[in-house]
Amino acid sequence: MKTVIVENTVCLNTGDAAILLAIRHILKTAYAGELRFQVFDSQPEVASRLYPRQAYPDIEIRKLLSESIFKYPYDDNRLKNLAKPIYNRLALSALRHYGKSRALDETMFGAEDRRSLDMYRKADLVVTTGGTYLVENYNLERRLNQFRIDATFGKDPVFFTQSLGPFDKDYNRRELKPVFDRSPLMLLRDERSRGHLAGMVDAPGKCHVVADSVFALADTARIEALLSAGTPPRPTGRVGISVRHWNYVNDGADGMHRYMDSIRGIATTLVRDHGKQVTFVSTCQGVPEYAHDDSKTARAIVAELDADVAARVSVDAGFHTPEQLMELVKGFDFVVATRMHMMIMSLCVGTPVLPIAYEFKTRELAKRVGLADLLLDIDTVTPEEANAKLAAFAGNLDRLRATTIAAVLEEHVSAMSAADLIRPLLADTSTNVAGDGLPGFDKGATGLGHGDHEAKRHRVA
Numbered sequence: 123m124k125t126v127i128v129e130n131t132v133c134l135n136t137g138d139a140a141i142l143l144a145i146r147h148i149l150k151t152a153y154a155g156e157l158r159f160q161v162f163d164s165q166p167e168v169a170s171r172l173y174p175r176q177a178y179p180d181i182e183i184r185k186l187l188s189e190s191i192f193k194y195p196y197d198d199n200r201l202k203n204l205a206k207p208i209y210n211r212l213a214l215s216a217l218r219h220y221g222k223s224r225a226l227d228e229t230m231f232g233a234e235d236r237r238s239l240d241m242y243r244k245a246d247l248v249v250t251t252g253g254t255y256l257v258e259n260y261n262l263e264r265r266l267n268q269f270r271i272d273a274t275f276g277k278d279p280v281f282f283t284q285s286l287g288p289f290d291k292d293y294n295r296r297e298l299k300p301v302f303d304r305s306p307l308m309l310l311r312d313e314r315s316r317g318h319l320a321g322m323v324d325a326p327g328k329c330h331v332v333a334d335s336v337f338a339l340a341d342t343a344r345i346e347a348l349l350s351a352g353t354p355p356r357p358t359g360r361v362g363i364s365v366r367h368w369n370y371v372n373d374g375a376d377g378m379h380r381y382m383d384s385i386r387g388i389a390t391t392l393v394r395d396h397g398k399q400v401t402f403v404s405t406c407q408g409v410p411e412y413a414h415d416d417s418k419t420a421r422a423i424v425a426e427l428d429a430d431v432a433a434r435v436s437v438d439a440g441f442h443t444p445e446q447l448m449e450l451v452k453g454f455d456f457v458v459a460t461r462m463h464m465m466i467m468s469l470c471v472g473t474p475v476l477p478i479a480y481e482f483k484t485r486e487l488a489k490r491v492g493l494a495d496l497l498l499d500i501d502t503v504t505p506e507e508a509n510a511k512l513a514a515f516a517g518n519l520d521r522l523r524a525t526t527i528a529a530v531l532e533e534h535v536s537a538m539s540a541a542d543l544i545r546p547l548l549a550d551t552s553t554n555v556a557g558d559g560l561p562g563f564d565k566g567a568t569g570l571g572h573g574d575h576e577a578k579r580h581r582v583a
Contacts, residue, residue, distance in 0.1 A: 126159050126246065127242065128282075131163045131251045132163065134168055136442060140463055140467060141335055149548065162187060162238070164189060169183045172409070184238050185235075187238055191231065194264070214274075216231070220243075221243070251282055257286060280547065283311050303325070309332055315331075333533035349527065363420075363458045364416065365460050371500055385423050386423050387505035391513075405461045406461065408439055438450075448467050456473060456516075457475045479498070
């Protein structure tokens with residue numbers, strides 16, 4: 123049996139959980155023996171409740187070490203915040219000597235952290251999860267500290283399928299370059315991300331563009347049956363809409379109002395002109411402990427619908443695992459998706475999607491599945507444009523269904539190709555170069571005291 127660590131997950135987000143399950147599926151395809159997954163997440167207690175061991179016996183969810191070992195500025199207590207970089211330097215030094223002094227280990231690290239550190243020392247492979255968390259909209263310091271822990275134990279992480287960059291800040295470029303150079307394999311979701319690594323990776327041949335890992339979960343038998351049927355499936359009369367709040371939309375609050383008005387227009391047209399029942403449902407909802415709840419945005423949109431429209435619109439605010447969400451969207455004629463993994467999971471079961479982009483990752487995906495001309499952009503969308511593209515989409519639904527789900531089969535093959543790339547790494551036990559650290563190792567901790575990232579939000583999934 124081999125042990126795989128998957129770090130930097132946020133499993134309270136169903137899209138992130140789908141990435142984890144896809145990584146698990148791809149790695150099990152790559153390795154014939156038994157694999158055990160130790161998942162290091164930001165909120166492990168809640169994630170373990172949502173994904174219990176009874177249902178996922180090969181997955182153990184633990185606290186992300188960079189968030190339990192290191193301290194970060196989070197309030198206005200100046201003295202505490204000044205002390206945190208000093209403490210972090212001590213923690214880094216203790217990490218480099220971990221296992222050499224029981225007294226030091228027990229002084230610096232609690233019992234659960236010591237158990238987690240022992241897991242890192244023994245792990246056969248470390249994977250930093252796929253997604254979009256290495257972009258400069260977000261605070262990168264927790265991620266950098268996690269990579270420092272990896273380096274201390276000689277566990278150079280595989281970067282699973284990412285959208286990342288651009289990296290314009292000198293601090294981020296300086297701290298990330300040695301991490302990227304040490305990684306044995308970097309999987310990227312798009313050519314744009316590969317371009318963002320120019321000058322950041324000395325061996326670009328290890329960087330491969332493959333489809334988002336969640337396409338590995340595609341129901342290929344269902345899609346092939348839909349393609350071979352020759353006739354479109356009978357309409358259900360139901361359409362799903364996924365929305366989200368987005369802090370970085372152009373024009374701020376005015377931009378969000380414009381986006382919400384556009385969604386309101388789509389829902390109204392679906393009810394009045396197409397006779398549909400509309401259900402708002404998304405990948406980030408139903409978990410009170412999570413910072414994001416798309417159902418709040420959905421309810422705000424529905425609250426201002428005309429009464430005749432609102433009568434045929436509902437908000438599904440519950441939590442759904444990836445498996446449950448994919449089963450749900452099978453019952454929709456199509457989905458209007460702002461969340462990218464809502465788009466992917468819908469496509470994975472053969473349900474067509476009208477996409478709305480809030481980051482470049484969705485624009486790149488829309489090109490790959492033949493929807494670039496119909497893509498809406500949260501930064502520019504208007505009610506008039508939304509209704510025009512909805513009309514074009516609905517008017518060509520059968521053709522678009524065939525072309526997009528045919529593209530999903532190609533995306534599935536591409537996502538699964540990661541198994542061939544990672545197989546040699548699973549065949550060999552991780553090299554152990556513990557203690558050599560990283561260039562700029564101490565600088566990164568010192569940077570915490572200079573406010574390089576303090577004004578920036580942590581990850582928004």
